[in-house]
Amino acid sequence: VEDNDGAVDSHNLNVTVTTTSTTSAIDIPITSGSDDVEQKLSNGSMSMSSTDIELGDDTASNGLQTVGLRFNNVSIPPSATITSAFIRFTVDETGSDATSVQFFAEDADSAAPFTSSNNNLTNRTTTSASVSWNNIPTRK
Numbered sequence: 079v080e081d082n083d084g085a086v087d088s089h090n091l092n093v094t095v096t097t098t099s100t101t102s103a104i105d106i107p108i109t110s111g112s113d114d115v116e117q118k119l120s121n122g123s124m125s126m127s128s129t130d131i132e133l134g135d136d137t138a139s140n141g142l143q144t145v146g147l148r149f150n151n152v153s154i155p156p157s158a159t160i161t162s163a164f165i166r167f168t169v170d171e172t173g174s175d176a177t178s179v180q181f182f183a184e185d186a187d188s189a190a191p192f193t194s195s196n197n198n199l200t201n202r203t204t205t206s207a208s209v210s211w212n213n214i215p216t217r218k
Contacts, residue, residue: 101161106149113148115192115199122196130170133179133214146199148189178212 108114116125116132119142131145147165154160165181182204192198 104152106152108147108149110150112192113150115146117144117146117197117199119143119200122200124192124194124196124198126192126194133177144199146192148192177214178210179214181209181211183207 111129112126114128114131116128117123118125125143131147132143133145185203185205189202
């Protein structure tokens with residue numbers, strides 16, 4: 079995965095949930111093209127039709143950007159505790175620049191679909207918690 083041209087063509091959310099009596103893992107793929115978007119930071123324009131996403135800097139067309147991923151139909155009982163969660167990315171292009179990204183979640187029980195309105199991604203309220211992914215390995 080690369081900052082300059084590390085395009086990603088698929089993404090799944092894997093969550094391990096523990097309730098008072100059971101532990102189970104769920105795998106939630108993104109199934110709709112409108113559930114992964116890119117927002118250009120310079121002017122807030124939304125790209126909703128890309129066949130992949132670039133994390134960070136899409137130098138070919140967008141420049142610096144924020145990426146949104148929306149996972150639908152995630153049913154977690156109110157009494158459950160999420161004990162682990164991760165996102166699996168599949169790389170379809172690489173570059174050579176070191177890359178770091180920061181992940182936030184939207185602070186909503188059920189995230190609204192993305193729209194083409196400017197700043198639709200960055201205008202959403204995020205949780206105070208975040209996770210950093212630093213020094214993402216590059217591949218040649």
